[in-house]
Amino acid sequence: MSMQWKEEYATGLPKIDDQHRQLFKFVNDLEVLVADWPCHQDRLGSLLSFLDAYTRSHFVYEESCMYRMNCPSARDNREAHKRFLRFFGDWQEEYRKNGASGETLDELRMTLEDWLASHICKIDTRLKECAHTV
Ligand SMILES: [Fe+2]
Structure with missing residues (x-):
């Protein structure tokens, strides 16, 4: 079911946690879209563009925090962000060429969900250890 923000996702930086919450919201919006697919398929293009733009600006911000705080995981x-953007870019290119089915969208939703949860837990939360340096 939908992605919920949990304490284990806390990075020690409220602004980054808020951005992660917003990313969860995109994934949940995608889940709603998939559930009704193809009823509101006209919304998919803008959802993907927002997700793409938001992810990029979030990554830039988070990376700058990690470097500034000398985080060992920077x-x-x-x-990891680069690999993700490559994956998501390829996915969008395929979508622009061939469109999407409910099945491919659900696969994307699951991939985003798994990637976000594991990336935040394994890497982003390392920020917590460095928070005292700023
Ligand atoms: Fe990250």
């Missing part, structure tokens, strides 16, 4: 974080 490099891993940037690499």
